[in-house]
Amino acid sequence: MIQLHNVSKSYANYQVIKSISLAIHKGEIFGIIGASGAGKSTLLRLMNLLEVPGTGEIEVDGRNLTSLSYKDLRKARQSIGMIFQHFNLVANKTVYENVLVSLELARFPRRERRSRVIECLQFVGLESIMEKYPAQLSGGQKQRVAIARAIANNPQVLLCDEPTSSLDPKTTAEILHVLEDVNKRLGVTIVIVSHEMEVIKSICNRVTVIEDGEIYDTVAIEPKGIQQINNTSKRLVEQLKKDGELDHA
């Protein structure tokens, strides 16, 4: 589904990505993990040409993005969804309008837009708050709006840049469930960049470890499932006590 051939990327004199080749298969959930500054986000952003590679070719769903005209690239991007760590919703648009804009950009048939937006919001469980503005939502809800927006045009691929890194553990589990749903029910190929091992291990089929702009290793794993996170106060105290006795302060 996604093929990178000898892709490299430099900023000024610093080479962030050093000739990486990578193949991501249709229908899988592919993880990219690595230390801060290893180049994992840049690698992801190359997959929809948010970052233009210095050398190499990037192929998504049979189209060579690097050789497309500007117009065709925009068209190709409409079938590559993307979500971000900080959600990047338009704060002055309602939940409904945030999803709608994605359909407008893709020239989705006007009459079917409303029902499609509602369908996507139902998929992420937010149809009841579609008139609210992002400022009124929790982080988890914002990320779900972003997912609804990203899947509105039935993309083949969903790129996730640290999708749960600004969320608490319980909300992280919720978002991972939604992403799993997007993969299983809609058949969307997912690429997740994260520095959180738990996130990667819970839903990915294959994982690439990036170090200093190079692939350190790629391994196939058995996703161990999303852990239900118990965050009651009682549980929090228990966890604190686990590392030795606790004095009541």
Next chain:
Amino acid sequence: MPEILIQYRMEIWQSIGQTFVMVGISILAAIIIGLPVGTLLFLTRKGKMLENPFVFSTLNLIVNIIRSFPFLLLVVFLIPFTRIIIGTAIGTAAATVPLSIIAIAHYSRLVEQSLLEVPKGVIEAAISMGASVKEVIFKFLYVEARSGLVLGLTTSIISFISYSTIMGVVGGGGIGDFAIRYGYQQFKTDLMIYMIIIMVVFVQLIQFTGTAVAKVIDKR
């Protein structure tokens, strides 16, 4: 109603009308030309969608030069240009030329600043959804920056009123000119004070409206 205001009511209404024409045309120039120029200043910056050092530094230089002129000097300096455009350098219509030019320079800078406050991530999201430059501008940038654009325009309009008061030098008229000619030069201090009050009321109204509108449309 004070006697003096009734006595000069025709002149006062006429002056208010002249101020409205001068400020109104300046506002139009600010929106029709200043907004696109400001947007271009933003888009041609380093790292932005239409990055273009030549266009950016040229526009930036022109805007800076216009804004560094003492306004009175700009009016005089532009007289030959005004004559080409309007056919005369004297009168209210002629006065709108330098006013519009400063209006464009003034508002474009404020537009650029408002757009710079739009989170980079929002623009990235737009590009990742396949938005064209035009769509990024109208469906994302202006939507997200709209309260800043309104507040900037409010600030600009108040400056235009202030600039318009000196257009008496080219016979542009207006309340400021009236206050100077009748209030100051003819020693009718009370008349001058009334004119100042009228302008204070205008400015208050504009600021109040601008702030209220900006607040209502800001959902961030």
